[in-house]
Amino acid sequence: MTPEQYITDNEDLNNDKPTINEAIITANQPQRLRLVFSKKEIIKYIGHLDLMLAWERSLRRARLPLAYSKGFNARPKIQTAFSLPLGTIGTAEILDIILTEPVDLATAKEQISQALPVGIGIHAIEEVPLKAPHLENLLRQAEYLVTVETELSAEVLNERISSLLAATEIWQIRERKQKSENINLRPWLHELTLTNWTPGEAQLSMRLTAGQFGNLRPIDVLQALNLHENWYGIERRQLIFEAEASQSL
Numbered sequence: 001m002t003p004e005q006y007i008t009d010n011e012d013l014n015n016d017k018p019t020i021n022e023a024i025i026t027a028n029q030p031q032r033l034r035l036v037f038s039k040k041e042i043i044k045y046i047g048h049l050d051l052m053l054a055w056e057r058s059l060r061r062a063r064l065p066l067a068y069s070k071g072f073n074a075r076p077k078i079q080t081a082f083s084l085p086l087g088t089i090g091t092a093e094i095l096d097i098i099l100t101e102p103v104d105l106a107t108a109k110e111q112i113s114q115a116l117p118v119g120i121g122i123h124a125i126e127e128v129p130l131k132a133p134h135l136e137n138l139l140r141q142a143e144y145l146v147t148v149e150t151e152l153s154a155e156v157l158n159e160r161i162s163s164l165l166a167a168t169e170i171w172q173i174r175e176r177k178q179k180s181e182n183i184n185l186r187p188w189l190h191e192l193t194l195t196n197w198t199p200g201e202a203q204l205s206m207r208l209t210a211g212q213f214g215n216l217r218p219i220d221v222l223q224a225l226n227l228h229e230n231w232y233g234i235e236r237r238q239l240i241f242e243a244e245a246s247q248s249l
Helices: 003-008 048-061 105-115 154-166 218-224 242-248
Strands: 031-039 078-080 088-099 120-128 139-150 171-176 179-184 189-198 200-209 232-241
Touching: 031 105, 048 078, 048 105, 048 120, 105 120, 139 218, 154 189, 154 200, 171 218, 200 218, 218 232
Parallel strands: 088 232
Antiparallel strands: 031 088, 031 120, 078 088, 139 200, 139 232, 171 179, 189 200
């Protein structure tokens, strides 16, 4: 499936204009909603910008009273907590949207679910304070499940994991602004366990720093384990924010 096919698939252009639905409660108070959604395997190679465009059009088809930014190129006020890398699936991604008027949450969830294209699923919806901090400013960590092909035994994998966790430094070279930097990634690695092993395949659970204070990628961990040249698949299972991260220390 190409990005162009994904964006235009099953789209009714005549229904793309935002209108007020019967479910909207008459009021002048704006409302901020937080959606928990999944980006599934079938669309894992759809980029972030195309994903956001699909969300924008789905929310319009759902007849929600979206609030728009000001200016010549006004856009709906929607924002994800942390964009997914290309090729990664997510089972608990978070999206905030701003509405001009309050809506009934159960009805809104049903309307959104019906409007979403194949590959996106909505799991939960809740109202949050309108002036709550942006999620990207509160994000601290992320949990991943990584499936990797390997001929190594479970014993050897556990030895490598133990050695990595026992290390005080994990140095890797990263390219930043056309410059090579040697970075110690160890402070960003919080948890790493072998959760499942079968001959030829292993699953690793990772809890890594994410957000504005650092970003450790699963591929960096695979590189440190000398598994990065093998086939692998990445699933982001949870985003962890400031208060939750403090509780886990």
